[in-house]
Amino acid sequence: MQRYFLEESYDASQGEPLKLTGDDFHHAAHVMRMKVSDKCYLVFSDSVAVVAEVTEIGAEAILLKEIEKETQEKELPIAITIACGYTKGDKLDLVVQKGTEMGASRFVGFPGQTSVVKWDGKKLAKRQERLTKIAKEAAEQSHRHVQPTVSLYEKAKEFEAVFSDYDAILIAYEESAKQGEAGELVKTFQTIQPNQRLLVIFGPEGGLSPNEIETFQALGGNVCALGPRILRAETAPLYLLGAASYHFDLLV
């Protein structure tokens, strides 16, 4: 069953008819060809999701009514932000699509010291828009209650300024894997509390520099290994999220 994210909160929608407009209207009416009495999921900005039934199809909007609330918990109990140093090509697309399916709540990009690509303001804005759309589509497809946000920073300083928003910060570091470090990720998962926020930082293809590691550590980050194998820049975030879901969704 198709899923659409609405901009208003569930509370604000009370008393008003439910409505799909704009791109979602186009998708529902012309791609899915929905008809009166067809059903879909609507997810509100406050993460409430309902099953809704189409009551009327207009020229620019589809009207719906709520049938029942979706009660199954779809979100990880902690909010995980995946931060990636800028990599070549469209690897960030893959991280955002798969990472959204796996439960990330936010993605940020930053210029790593070994990043080969250099993106300026205009290109970053375009890319951020594209990644936000990928996250929205993946969130719909994977039945999320939250639509992950995407922020691409032009300067490392801007990225470092957000560290204070987090309850825990991990730095995925290849050298930790080589040295056989095994405990930091488990320790973090075991001590972080529900609704707390975890930032996990991944380097670009060339890895994080010793200088960057030092800066991130001074800002509260702890280095951790993701197993003994060396993962590519775009693979490591997917490993992290698979491990997080195993820990928080399955190991009870």
Place this chain on the structure above:
Amino acid sequence: MQRYFLEESYDASQGEPLKLTGDDFHHAAHVMRMKVSDKCYLVFSDSVAVVAEVTEIGAEAILLKEIEKETQEKELPIAITIACGYTKGDKLDLVVQKGTEMGASRFVGFPGQTSVVKWDGKKLAKRQERLTKIAKEAAEQSHRHVQPTVSLYEKAKEFEAVFSDYDAILIAYEESAKQGEAGELVKTFQTIQPNQRLLVIFGPEGGLSPNEIETFQALGGNVCALGPRILRAETAPLYLLGAASYHFDLLV
């Protein structure tokens, strides 16, 4: 440091000079431009890995001598086979590349009842060769001691014939995720013993049919959910392997 997989076992190599020939020779000599006294890893067919130093560069072979054994464990304690119903496009390439980095020991493909693509013997052979090469390169890059194998079956019956080779069989099933099943994966990881073999089956985009589920269950498979979110066909194997490494490499 570059890593090369050799066809002979470590035992068989004793008393003989270590040698890179063929494609590996070409890569070491012409791509990496290795010189006498440069070092690389050599991994033997029995999973022994050594650091080796170049002693001589010939016209068709590079000779090396062993410096020391690599002692860090790089492999999961259980051998995981990822079985995928044939999907459209190059999704299997992604599963094999990322799945190798994450520790899978074997990949198999099979025609699912909802598979849209139909591959015959010749096309399958070509594709198997290509995927084997992807696995080899990813194994080198990720510092594996095992080079995963790839088998693409033309008929579902051929695939089902290998079930008896396994100690445990899991079926990743979207409906289990929707129903909130949470225990089967954890239970399997907790009961399987070191060196045992686990087969995990993933459907194509259209999912596994009830009929297929029934057949796989009759052959010893148990359905399991990979968290409450719906994962794409190519994402689910990466989730499984991230969870497996977390359980076996980190949670100790």
